[in-house]
Amino acid sequence: MNSQSRTEFVQNASKLVPLLQSHALWHEENRRLHDDVVDAMTEAGLYRMRVPTRYGGLETDAGTTFETISQLALGDGSAAWNVAVNAVSCWLAGLFPDSVQDEVFADPDSRVCSVLSPTAMATPRDGGVVIKGGWQFVSNALHSKWQVVLAMGPTPDGSSLWPLMAVVPMSDLGIVDDWHPYGLRGTGSVTTVAEDVFVPAERVLPLVLVLQGQYASQANAGAPMFRAPLMVTGSATFTGTAIGLANAARENFFDRLPNRKITYTKYESQREAPITHLQVAEAAMKIDEATFQATRLAEHIDARQADEPWSVHERARARVALGRVFDLSKQAVEVLATASGGSSLYNTVPIQRILRDVQALNMHALMHPNTNYELYGRVLCGLEPNTDYL
Known part of the structure; x- marks a missing residue:
């Protein structure tokens, strides 16, 4: 996918944001994605991102995948997360013998x-x-x-x-x-x-062989999409949801800002309060820092040469980058949610859902910031990683 195609693909994903936003409350209440959303994302090719091209897939690079998922999370974190899971899962299916892939990807939109x-x-x-x-x-x-x-x-x-x-x-x-x-x-x-x-x-x-990069597919052996190890690939993919949620919180906060005052104070406009300036600056910088970590990881993957080995340090840094992105994104959303006041508690106000979504992301065992900080610290100190998931 060249740069022009990449831009167009990400832009097409961004066009779905209003649809995702309009169904977000339905998703919450029904604990699943609406069929109209699934159909729209299917039509846009979002479930084909990590499907081999020989089956009609797109084999998107890490940067395109990250940017696309980030756009979706502007509309709804649940929809973005499921697309990210599908992307990693299709990538996993691409490790199996080609005859197995023939079954799984007989329909390239098969989730x-x-x-x-x-x-x-x-x-x-x-x-x-x-x-x-x-x-x-x-x-x-x-x-x-x-x-x-x-x-x-x-x-x-x-x-x-x-x-x-x-x-x-x-x-x-x-x-x-x-x-x-x-x-x-x-x-x-x-x-x-x-x-x-x-x-x-x-x-x-055997998972051990998969984690060591010993895959069973012959057709995918030389494909750039499969150059990065499993955990590195997953780390780069999942960062998109957190970044998108943080940006969604920022957008929602500023959308509501012009009509808000700070109750029980003399500030008739929240925009004029110094505390607001400190809060939005802090949140913006945390989002920028998280975006840097996510973008650097994706660019590092896409710049790798074929058969270039991944060191333990690089693998651990991918995990800690993921944890750091989740941590900073959560911190940013928490700052903005705190600044949003009691009126944001209603389920019709997106920021309360965004806050819960990003907090839930941080509880995921593989993405948990503390776990990943410790893992990276062990490697920096010359110790064994203490996990096979690297």
């Missing part, structure tokens, strides 16, 4: 969801494995045709267990409607369940 927690068991059976168990927080599950799951299964020598990644049709899984969260309510991040689901061997990959 995919995933989780990286191995909360199920895989038992060997002739020709594959049988998976039993469940997975929580499966964003995009209600609109997907496939799920990339993780389950603990025996190593080749049978001496121990290790996590296995598998691609499973959603039609083989049950859904537990348990998504009643504080934030990101529209993502429909329900629990999915496998009851003795047989998965052919070609649809199974």
Whole structure:
């Protein structure tokens, strides 16, 4: 995708912002995305971003993916998050043998969801494995045709267990409607369940090999989209939702500013109060700093040469960049929400939803700022990373 195509694609995504904003409250109340929103995002090609071009996908680079998701989050964080999850999940599906991809991407708009927690068991059976168990927080599950799951299964020598990644049709899984969260309510991040689901061997990959960059696809082996490791790719993709939410909070605050006073003070215009100047400046700088971290990470990925190895330091820095983006974005939104006063508590005022959404993002185990700060600090101190998710 050249620079002109990239600009046009991001602009097309931005045109959906009014639609997303108009359905955001419906998403909250119904705990899923509206079909009209899903259809519009499908028509715009947003679910094809990380689908190989040979199937009609776009194979967007990290920068385009980040910018597109940021635009969507201006309209609704839940919609942006689900598109980000779909992008990473399609990327994961692209690691499997080409024959498996032929199934998954037979329809290039076939949506995919995933989780990286191995909360199920895989038992060997002739020709594959049988998976039993469940997975929580499966964003995009209600609109997907496939799920990339993780389950603990025996190593080749049978001496121990290790996590296995598998691609499973959603039609083989049950859904537990348990998504009643504080934030990101529209993502429909329900629990999915496998009851003795047989998965052919070609649809199974050891997670350890995936994290080491040993993929099974031959057709994608030289594609630029697959040059970055899994966690680096995910980090760059997920930053977009946080940046977009922070910018949405800023826009909402300034939209409301001209008509607001500071109650129980003599400030008839909030715009004139020095505290407001301090608040908006602080929030703006935090958003700028978060955007710098996210943009630098995406540009670093896109500038890499083929087969250039990723050091432990670079991998850890990608994780800490993600945590830092989430942390700074949350801080910015909290400043603006505090400055928005009691009238912002109503569910018709977007900033209260934005605040809950960005706080929910910061609770995600892989994105949690404290976890990622510690990880990076360990590496800087010459210690082992203390995680395989690098």
